[in-house]
Amino acid sequence: MTQLHTDKEPTPVWDIFIRLFHWSLAASILFAWWSGEQGGNWMQWHMYAGYSVLGLVTFRILWGVVGSHYARFSEFVRSPAHTLKYGQQLAKGEAPRHTGHNPLGGWMVLLLLALSAAQAGTGLFANDEIFTEGPLVHLVGYDLSVEITRWHKLIFDGLLIAIGLHLLGVFVHQVFKGEKLVQAMLHGRKPGSTQAGHYPFAPLSRGIVLALLAGTAVWSLLNLL
Template sequence: MAKDWTWSVRKLGRFHLRRPGSPPAALLELCIRSRYNMSALGDAPTGHAQRDGTLTHPSGETMTQHGGQVDGAKAPNTGPIAIWDWPVRLFHWALVALLGGAWASAEAGVEYMQWHMRCGYAVLTLLVFRVLWGLWGSRSARFTGFVRGPRAVLSYVHAWFSRRPQHYLGHNPLGGWMVMVLLALVAMQAGTGLFANDDIFNEGPLAHLVTGDTSSFLTFIHKTNFNLLLLAVGLHVAAVLLYLWRGENLLKAMFTGRKPAGVYEDRPGFMAPLWRAAVCLALAAGTVWAVLELPG
């Protein structure tokens, strides 16, 4: 390493790399040790740094700092981090309200079943929108950003029980799969409702497309699946409370769209423009309208 680079050790084992005449490039101990195999005593890394702020790993991998985050490595963020966009937050709370409305209208009696169905149509629209937004939305909303493989899930669970939890800006590996389970159960609930009937006054808008036995079977699935949905929602709420007990306020982040500064396993990504969300919502509404109207 060039002689004009100097390393200093401060309290709590934090390291600062300074180059005379250029802005300092600060790295936390965790980032330095994990990427450069440094010991707890502050050994100098075997890689080197460039004038433009890029860091070169001994393997040749180049990392660049972006607002407190380093490509290819974990680094500190210095302020509240925007993570959940408006479409994701509105989808989340609108789905909560609509599921509650669907349940209340079903319990209120047959005279409110039209409202039950309207809530179901709105839920279907939200689901189609979420699928589209999971493909073309903001980075944190995309399925490719939070649906991870078994190895990542097991690593996360192991870290959790070892009292060294991994922190994620977006959905963690376990939470990502809970999201997929919830979406699947809601889709099952809304989909079977289209073909369900109460054998008296009401039937779903597509019930006439199937036989009576098939409609009755789908009605059974509709009622049974609701209990599974309640169980999954209960687990979801319990997990949110557990994280809150351990100092991570997931509920607040779903209101504000931001998480506090810290060291995370993932990085903040781009936020998709709102016009794209409007297009996805229009496509979702058009799709649901076509499903409900065209078969008749």
């Protein structure tokens, strides 16, 4: 049973797993970019960062199905029509405040997950035509591996654009709408509203099991194929 909060009472929204996922994914992508730019011996660490991205995305997909209320896709993914209406309201300064992700933010979550998965996934089959190869390059021919490497670079450009849009959205809500989104992703609480229900977080044990499952899935992919 949910309990409604007042406007001044903080609402627990982002559980510890969502917060760890968010900052770990950001750190992994940043480190993957930096190590890839360095090249040489750093390419091994570049690949480790890619594996981390795969594991994190796998966990987030699982958590989006059976995790805490506000982490679930069913809570924040809205229809295109609903999202378009929200965008129009936002442009007019009339958009309602959402306790979890707003409709645009929900679609951005899906886009970032898809691009992160595609970026890390193509890296498994990529090669730099010098001395570094992805762990699954043996499953595809050389010519296809070179083509996948090109996709790997193009997808990263798209990922950078999506990250930029995400940061712009956070900036707009943080500065102009007064929603402390960055702080909420640190301590997990957001200002409540009369429409905000208080949903208990999913059990800690469930998150640990899913994190182990995601890690095992990536390890199996890398070592059993």
